[in-house]
Amino acid sequence: MSKTVPLGDIAAFDDEADVIVIGYGIAGACAALEARRSGGDVLVIERASAGGGSSALSSGLFYFGGGTAVQQAAGYDDSAENMYRFMVASMGMEQANHIRRYCDDNVAHFDWMEAQGVPFERSYYPDKAVFILSTEGLMSTGNEKVWPFRDIATPVPRGHQVQMAGESPGAGAMTPLLARCEEEGVRASHDSIATALIVDEAGGAAGVAIRQTGQDRYYRARRGVVIATGGFGVNKEMLARYFPGLPDTAEPLGTPYTDGSGILLGTAAGAATSGMDGMIATASIYPPGQLIKGIIVNTLGQRFVAEDSYHGRTASFIMEQPGQRAFLIVDADIFAYPEITTAHHELIDGFETVEEMEARLELPSGSLARTMASYNRHAAQGRDPLFNKHPDWLKPLDKGPWAAFDISFNRSNYLYITLGGLKITSDAQVLDGKGAVIPGLYAAGACTAHIPRCGKSYASGMSLGPGSYFGRVAGRVAMGNSAPLSGAAGA
Amino acid sequence: MSKTVPLGDIAAFDDEADVIVIGYGIAGACAALEARRSGGDVLVIERASAGGGSSALSSGLFYFGGGTAVQQAAGYDDSAENMYRFMVASMGMEQANHIRRYCDDNVAHFDWMEAQGVPFERSYYPDKAVFILSTEGLMSTGNEKVWPFRDIATPVPRGHQVQMAGESPGAGAMTPLLARCEEEGVRASHDSIATALIVDEAGGAAGVAIRQTGQDRYYRARRGVVIATGGFGVNKEMLARYFPGLPDTAEPLGTPYTDGSGILLGTAAGAATSGMDGMIATASIYPPGQLIKGIIVNTLGQRFVAEDSYHGRTASFIMEQPGQRAFLIVDADIFAYPEITTAHHELIDGFETVEEMEARLELPSGSLARTMASYNRHAAQGRDPLFNKHPDWLKPLDKGPWAAFDISFNRSNYLYITLGGLKITSDAQVLDGKGAVIPGLYAAGACTAHIPRCGKSYASGMSLGPGSYFGRVAGRVAMGNSAPLSGAAGA
Incomplete structure (x- = not known):
């Protein structure tokens, strides 16, 4: 897998195309469509028997903004500038150029997505949720209201959210995108494993070696190769290297093909990676939202995160605590068992006194009592001097009995996505270790370094959103198409 | 070095004390003084022939705020809350409890420092500098004015800054602190290497094994051991492990004893570490401040950081660029060679056109021209859409000829301090890998995990400031002294 094949070694090619795309999830489909519309003959290599990938299994959330039609219909004013400020402040400046480009084109990109037949309902889901089974088109999926970002x-x-009920609305995006590809003549080779990039004498990508029904085949790419595969959530070797503390209880999201193979194809050809130790994991304390009014403490009885953070941000902080352990503490005002409970976490017990709870959780004597006394005193004043939790979620936890949930990273079923991958320019060109562009090699989607570097800064929709956008960029740049990427017509 | 000695193995002790402090820099001196004033017999183990350590070699900057007498005299309003907000937002929430405590006590801690005889002039140095040779007591040393923190x-x-002219005003702090220790009966054992902690059956710290003039000696600690040694800037093995990309041109700040030995003493006894991959490095583009009006680009011709960032923040971003390379570009308005140049960086050349400069720097064709056109257009409007550089430093770079400096991490003499170390509670108690406190073991200063996790969030003074404060905490807690740590009397 981690080799390259010299162009000169190949006597005869089995097929050729202007652009070869590896992976038929959202990044690959968008790349294929744009390369095709830029006049290219396009061939997609897909390991499964049909397109869709992890995108089709996902909850169908795109992180879009800047004033989309859905935001406007729900009465929210947004702008490219406002979106940019939030994204750079929360996700870091490392990819400011990527973020600027994404934000500036975002309304046009949303319109393009709808023009392809991907529907978004003009409606708003106001409660706290990780994903929803209904069809509302807009919901809060990040840290926008969390201090200091607010x-x-x-x-x-x-x-x-794509307008499709059920657990996998991502299919509601992939079905029309794959239909457009097929209608417009994008070719696809299914059940095919890309085993190596074919490289020319200058080190540029010139094609792809694949394995199909037990046979090796060689496909020539006249203009470029776009790697658009998934993350490395099921690659045990890469997980052990980049996440040595990952507990057995954690489970990867996505298809069994999120094995990092596209990343390895790229690095074998000299590509650099970035942010490989980044992960978004989640086992959310909400819904129901009222549990956010509780506090989260570590084994020292100390708070360490604003409880109203996006679930992936909370999880990242839990992962850094002693023993990766944490507890959610609520009082009787918040918690009424069994009507109110969490989807992901074990209820340890209810307790008549804070002292009993402290003993049972094996916290240092007096530590939780001190934390709660301080929290309650400030919450009564509508303040949280430690973490500036939003006043909407502040109330003294003074009504016993109290309950504690074990929300430890190593005690609950956290679901995760890896965030690191190939390093690309904002033109989706793959960079080598010295910072030079590898000729003819492009990448987009989950095999590239995500804009958010870790779960602390992730927002749901930051895979499908930038994956679809930079997939489009890759397809166009590979074909030398420098026309502005905007407009509902898909021009 | 990385072993422990079982208490039961020691037939007879060579000496004993209530509290043994390892390292006589600022954290150790403050710990010793507070333990002594809490009634303890205190013995300090110091490897050099005299106290002072890296603190005495430093530029004598303390990150103090919240409304100190020096800030007030200079006309600046600050508060514990304002200081806390900046610190948590820029340095992260990981150590919010430490930060809260540090900020709340900061004015009292400043007063205490002056009461020990450490002088701070009531004056302000208004220009951009890394350190100053004059005696002004207040200067800007962090990212307070950098977006989004502002x-x-x-x-x-x-x-x-301690009131002492020259390159090492840190001695102006250490001299009086060591004098107070001596006057008040703190004992010191110089030229002594701590080789191992002595641990009791419960795993707690019960003393220190040392090597002195070729002999092994065993010192019993009745109440506790405080590790107050330096970072690991000269430990080649630890550097290779945590900073594999560190170029040979980088040089450690501090004494030759910043070898990580205190960290290894702690980990041998089961202590956890935190933030070991954190480093503040610097080869500042300022002074002179006007160079901040230039732009910094990577080998792709792209900007990647607000040029008005604290020098250590800029350096951290440079370290992440392709090949760790970066260039500072200025125009003729800013640069008048040889009157104006930078202290740390090589001038590559002057250029009549941007195209010539692009070619000489081997940037992708057109990339620098595009970056400069965009920057200049926005700068003329007083804006920086990418990084929100402060308008004070914005001007179009439109007056040729232009000059370029090589400010690459691997081409200049960057000076660095390691930031990771032993994990402590906000009571300066050392934690083990499971998050439990190791009985009798305390730590403070550069051998502990700094509050800032990396150069992006560091501010000058974040070593001496928290080092002195948590040193005081350690000395008191080791003696079981729970009186409030405040007041000029040092009570």
């Missing part, structure tokens, strides 16, 4: 940019919801 | 907390200067 001081930097006006908080607005940006999670755009 | 939107989150009111920017005020917090770098408090």
Whole structure:
């Protein structure tokens, strides 16, 4: 897998195309469509028997903003500038160029997505949720209202859910995108494993070696190769290297093909990677939202995160605590068992006194009592001096009995996505270790370094959103198409 | 070095004390003084022939705020809350409890420091500098005015420089602190290497094994051991492990004893570490401040950081660029060779056109021209859409000829401090890998995990400031002294 094949070694090619795309999830489909519309003969290599990938299994959330039609219909004012400020402040400046480009084109990209037949309902889901089974088109899926980000940019919801009920609305995006590809003559080779990039004498990508029904085949790419595969959530060797503390209880999201193979194809050809130790994991304390009014403490009885953080942000902080352990503490005002409970976490017990709870959780004597006394005193004043939790979620936890949930990273079924991958320019060109562009090699989607570097800064929709956008960029740049990427017509 | 000695193995002790402090820099001196004033017999183990350590070699900057007498005299309003907001937003929430405690006590801690005889002039140095040779007591040493932090907390200067001219005003702090220790009966054993902690059956710290003039000696600690040694800037094995990309041109700050030995003493006894891959490195582009009006680009011709960032923040971003390379580009308005140049960086050349400069720097064709056109257009409007560089430093770079400096991490003499170390509670108790406190073991200063996790969030003074404060905490807690740590009397 981690080799390259010299172009000169290949006597005869089995097929050729202008652009070869590896992977038929959202990044690959968008790349294929744009390369095709730029005049290219396009061939997609897909390991499964049909297109869709992890995108089709996903909850169908796109992180879109800047003032989309859905945001406007829900009464939210957003702008490219406001979206940019939030994204750079929360996700870091490392990829400011990528973020600027994504934000500036975002309304046009949303319109393009709808023009392909991907529907978004003009409606808003106001409660706290990780994903929803209903069809509302807009929900809050990030840290926009979490301090300090709410001081930097006006908080607005940006999670755009494809209009499709059920657990996998991502299929509602992939079905029309794959239909457009097929209608417009994108060719696809299914049940095919890309085993190596074919490289020319200058080190550029010139094709792809694949394995199909037990046979090796060689496909020539006249203009470029786009790697658009998934993350490495099921690759045990890569997980052991980049996440040595990952507990057995954690489970990868996505298809069994999120094995990092596209990343390895790229690195074998000299590609650099970035952010490989980044992960978004989640076992959310919400819904129901009222549990956010509880506090989260570590084994020292100390709080360490604003409880109103996006679930992936909370999880990242839990992963850093002693023993990766944490507890959610609620009082009787918040918790009424069995009507109110969490989907992901074990209820340890109810307790008549804080002292009993402290003993049972094996916290240092007096530590939880001190934390709660301080929290309650400030919450009564509508303040949280430690983490600036939003006043909407502040109330003294003074009504016993109390209950504690074990929300430890190593005690609950956290679901995760890896965030690191190939390093690309904002033109989706793959970079080598010295920072030079590898000729003819492009990448987009989950096999590239995500814009958010870790779960602390992730927002739901940051895979499908940038994956679809930079997939489009890759397809166009590979074909030398420098026309502005905007407009509902898909021009 | 990385072993422990069982208490039961020691037939007879050579000496004993209530509290043994390892390392006589600022954290150790403050720990010793507080333990002594809490009634303890205190013995300090110091490897050199005299106290002072890296603290005495330093530029004598303390990150103090919240409304100190020096800030007030310079006309700056600050508060514990404002300081806290800046610190948590820029340095992360991981150590929010430590930060809260540090900020709440900061004015009292400053007063205490002055009461020990450490002088701070009531004066302000208004220009951009890394350190100063004059005696002004206050200067800006962090990212307070850098976006987004300036939107989150009111920017005020917090770098408090000890009143002592020259390159090592840190001695102006250590001299009086060591004098107070001696006057008040703190005992010291110089030229002594701590080789192992002595641990009791419960795993707690019960003493220190040392090597002195070729002999092994065993010192019993009745109440506790405080590790107060330096970072690991000269430990080649630890550097190779945590900073595999560190170029040969980088040089450690501090004494030759910043070899990580205190960290290894702790980990041998089961202590956990944190943030070991954190480093503040610097080869500042300022002074002179006007160079900040230039732009910094990577080998792709792209900007990647706000040029008005604290020098250590800029350096951290440079370290992440392709090949760790970066260039500072200025125009003729800013640069008048040889009157204006930078202290740390090689001038590559002057260029009549941007195209010539692009070719000489081997940037992709057109990339620098595009970056400069965009920057200049926005700068003329007083804006920086990518990084929100402060308008004070914005001007179009449109007056040729232009000059370029090589500010690559691997081409200049970057000076660095390691930031990771032993994991402590906000009571300066050392934690083990499971998050439990190791009985009798305390730590403070550069051998502990700094509050800032990396150079992006560091501010000058974040070693001496928290080092002195948590040193005091350690000395008191080791003696079981729970009186409030405040007041000029040092009570």
